[in-house]
Amino acid sequence: MAEPRSAVVTGASRGIGRGIALALARRGWRLTLVARDPARLALVAASAVELGASDVDTVAVDLADPAAPATVLSGYRPDALDALVLAAGVGSAAPLDGYPVGRYDKQFALNTRAPFLLIRSALPLLRAAARRDPAHGARVIALASIGGVYAEPSLAVYGATKAALLALCRGLNAEESAAGVLATAIAPGYVDTDMSAWVHDEVPPSSMIPVSDVVDTVTTLLDLSARTVVNEIVLSRAGTRGYAA
Numbered sequence: 001m002a003e004p005r006s007a008v009v010t011g012a013s014r015g016i017g018r019g020i021a022l023a024l025a026r027r028g029w030r031l032t033l034v035a036r037d038p039a040r041l042a043l044v045a046a047s048a049v050e051l052g053a054s055d056v057d058t059v060a061v062d063l064a065d066p067a068a069p070a071t072v073l074s075g076y077r078p079d080a081l082d083a084l085v086l087a088a089g090v091g092s093a094a095p096l097d098g099y100p101v102g103r104y105d106k107q108f109a110l111n112t113r114a115p116f117l118l119i120r121s122a123l124p125l126l127r128a129a130a131r132r133d134p135a136h137g138a139r140v141i142a143l144a145s146i147g148g149v150y151a152e153p154s155l156a157v158y159g160a161t162k163a164a165l166l167a168l169c170r171g172l173n174a175e176e177s178a179a180g181v182l183a184t185a186i187a188p189g190y191v192d193t194d195m196s197a198w199v200h201d202e203v204p205p206s207s208m209i210p211v212s213d214v215v216d217t218v219t220t221l222l223d224l225s226a227r228t229v230v231n232e233i234v235l236s237r238a239g240t241r242g243y244a245a
């Protein structure tokens, strides 16, 4: 019997990351779920087991801490990693004029440095998965944002963290795709999760992208062959001109 495919999913306790984790569980994947809140992670892990995950580990860690990515992979048991899903992220909206440097640093630490550190430490495991399953290869899937592609007032700093993530994914493809390690940055407009609740007065949840559409995008990417690179996918909200969050 073929080994189950394995994934590390950050931001798995809530929102988009949770949705992706549960979809992979339904497909029998072996999962490592990462976020800060151990109680929420335990609930998602229990649901994942119920839905058919082969095995589930949780790592409760603050990924903004530079030592955390090493912690995530130090306890990782499989000898290969088919998918690294980077969904943990934070956004802090305010105009550039007077923007606090502490908020800038926090967002870059979580949204950009943690993905870089995780990708760098996971590369040997991703390459091992690509050798074992050359048809699919191994994929890094990073949740960027439409704010990393098009300008949005008050989202310049958040957008900058996500633009860097888009560039990291392109760079990874340039360096590793020939060997079967591929990356995609998904850049959605507002998705209906806790993160976008602050904007409900202007953008009602019923007009936001549902988590399930982002999840379906991820599972489609994971079904593709290793011969196809998808650097980025922009998901725009209906009713906008395509360039707005």
Ligand SMILES: NC(=O)c1ccc[n+]([C@@H]2O[C@H](COP(=O)([O-])OP(=O)(O)OC[C@H]3O[C@@H](n4cnc5c(N)ncnc54)[C@H](OP(=O)(O)O)[C@@H]3O)[C@@H](O)[C@H]2O)c1
Binding pocket: 010, 011, 012, 013, 014, 015, 016, 017, 034, 035, 036, 037, 038, 040, 061, 062, 063, 064, 086, 087, 088, 089, 090, 091, 110, 143, 144, 145, 146, 187, 188, 189, 190, 191, 192, 193, 194, 195, 196
């Ligand atoms: N929602 C949107 O409108 C939208 C649009 C475009 C892109 N995105 C991006 O999509 C990704 C997922 O967003 P979401 O809407 O699902 O957000 P969410 O509902 O706020 O969930 C964020 C997830 O990240 C985890 N997390 C937050 N800070 C963390 C930290 N310091 N260390 C480890 N884990 C941390 C949270 O768990 P804990 O609190 O337990 O740590 C949670 O699991 C993010 O990267 C976001 O930037 C979201």
